[in-house]
Amino acid sequence: MGVCNLNHSQQDVRLKFESQKAFLPTQLSQTLDRYLEKGxxxxxxxxxxxxxxxxxxxTQEEQESRNDKLKRIML
Known part of the structure; x- marks a missing residue:
């Protein structure tokens, strides 16, 4: 992923999550949903x-890599 100079708000992230929620593994989606409730x-x-x-x-491989990164963020 390239470097982005834009700062994304909590709302931006929430909207992006909602648009991708159906494609995420259920457990990860539920955990991320709760994680986004806090600042x-x-x-x-x-x-x-x-x-x-x-x-x-x-790709499936890229999704698995992203899943691992998402999990590490939420530790």
């Missing part, structure tokens, strides 16, 4: 946004 740093919001962006168009 997150700008760096975390930007990372979450880009992991979710075009998730549905990613």
């Amino acid at each position: 997150n740093s700008q760096e975390t919001l930007n990372e979450l946004f880009h992991l979710l962006k075009k998730y549905d168009l990613s």
